[in-house]
Amino acid sequence: MEKNIPTLYEWTGGDETLQRLFRLFYDKVLQDEILGPVFRTMSQDHPRHVAHFVGEVFGGPAQYTAEDKGSHAIMIAHHIGKMLDEHQRQRWIQLLLTTADEIGIPDDPEFRSSLLGYLEWGSRIAVINSQQTENPVGETEPMPRWGWGETGGPYVPK
Template sequence: MADEKIIPTLYEWAGGQAALEKLTEVFYDKVLKDPLLYPVFKDMSGDHSKHVAHFIAEVFGGPKLYSEQDNGSHASMVAHHVGKMLDETKRKRWMALLLETADEIGLASDPEFRAALVGYLEWGSRIAVMNSTTTENPVKEGEPMPKWGWGEPGGPYQP
């Protein structure tokens, strides 16, 4: 099938691991300087930005670094938000800083990619806020990692 087009993953379109690690590194540097977000993230580990880059990479169709190298899971990512008491003001600031950073580092800016990126970030950040007000992780170990693509029907999960 020579004329069959191969559609790149969001991970590939974003620029791969190096681009996502740069995004999260620059972003979390900003977070630590932000008066609203600093209290939430002040105790994060030195590896936090890399783990988040690994998570996003896996969700966007890249290598399974988060689940295999970092020994993480969807449940463990959600667990980091449980009890943090996030709110809409913090969520919006988090979103604004992340999208500002994406522009600053030159992450792919075409409308299709940015729509997928913003869709994922809106979905994930709203779930983080919901889970931050609970005391128990609603995601059980062994549940699949989210998978995000170019807006395929069926939502972010694909078996």
């Protein structure tokens, strides 16, 4: 018997939910004493782009690559030279998970383990790449994919 297993994108609630999550999250980030200075110059479109990126990674439509003209390399490029640290990384995850709870993102253990796995993976890559002076990812690098118990890696920075 074949099961219709929803993607993480569908389970999250799709684009509307991701847009709401990242809009509220980045409002908090801008007010945060640890993260605010890092993001104070972000574009007004940043929350939308991140929602599109995460949506695509979670099995949703290719809005980041098609509509936003983004790529994995472009996302990585946004972190180059930012010199992020572990304290900032942990605060970023904490604020995002708090916002997810506040707006009612699904809290079942299976989904949350996939979400947290992705946040850990992606935020650690962001910290590593923030120490770089050049983008270690080429334009042909595929977008990461994340699913139920599946990771988008391996990713090994140069």
